[in-house]
Amino acid sequence: MSQQTQTSESAQKSGANRMRKLRHIAIVTLDPAKLAKFYGEVFDMKIVHQSQNGSTFMTDGTITLALLKNKAEGKPVGLNHIGFHVDSRNDVGEQIKEWGLDEPAPRPADRPYAEVRITDPDGNNIDLSENGFDQLRERG
Secondary structure (H helix, E strand, C coil): CCHHHHHHHHHHHCCCCCCCEEEEEEEEECCHHHHHHHHHHHHCCEEEEECCCCCEEEECCCCEEEEEECCCCCCCCEEEEEEEECCCHHHHHHHHHCCCCCCCEECCCCCCCCCEEEECCCCCEEEEECCCCCCCCCCC
16 A cells, blocks of 8 residues: 555544644754844745744744754754644544554643644654644643
């Protein structure tokens, strides 16, 4: 069975009637302001939010780019996680159980966009949001 067929069957099985969308990429950096200037000037991205710690969130109108301030000395810079806008994080949670992966874990209250996080089979972090990455979530 082809990967495309497996993907289609998985979407039908979960009741999904539309494709899930990649809408968020995060980069850990020592200098969020410098990267924000670069992405603003070179790719015409706009700043949508700046955190007190200097982390900056930008958009091109479709994708949100999070430029996260590196808080720990010795922590590597680079890709931190990706984020998917989903219709139902519960549906995704059920699907990842079939892969033998941990169920979605809630994000801390100071994370303004995603509600939960999962990992892929290689351990890469994936944030899931039912609200999308273009607006701050309600603090609970």
